[in-house]
Amino acid sequence: xxxxxxxxxxxxxxxxxxxxxxxxxxxxxxxxxxxxxxxxxxxxxxxxxxxxxxxxxxxxxxxxxxxxxxxxxxxxxxxxxxxxxxxxxxxxxxxxxxxxxxx
Numbered sequence: 884x885x886x887x888x889x890x891x892x893x894x895x896x897x898x899x900x901x902x903x904x905x906x907x908x909x910x911x912x913x914x915x916x917x918x919x920x921x922x923x924x925x926x927x928x929x930x931x932x933x934x935x936x937x938x939x940x941x942x943x944x945x946x947x948x949x950x951x952x953x954x955x956x957x958x959x960x961x962x963x964x965x966x967x968x969x970x971x972x973x974x975x976x977x978x979x980x981x982x983x984x985x986x
Contacts, residue, residue, distance in 0.1 A: 899951055899955075902948065902951060902952075903955065906922070906925060906926055906929065907922070909925050909929060910922040910925040910926075913925050922956070923956055923957070923958040923959060926952055926956050926959055927959060927960055930948065930949065930952065930959075933945065933948070942976065943980060946962065946976075946977060946980040947980075947984070949961050949962045949963075950981075950984070962977055963977065963981075
């Protein structure tokens, strides 16, 4: 099936909206238990649980989630901010991902 750019963009927008809604709901639930919890703490904790090394989702999807969260949440600790401590092979994978999506 050949999708138009508009169809692809709608799918990306939908994915992004679902992620944000999920994280907002998760943050509200955690804040109901502990009012000192910040949304960014919930976001960081969730991505830690999704952990790239557990192979729960494909690596490229993990990278995309990481990118979306970095662009949307101030204070999110993205993979890009940790490149200097990552193994060279992981650095290359992430840089190739950024080339594929256009930075």
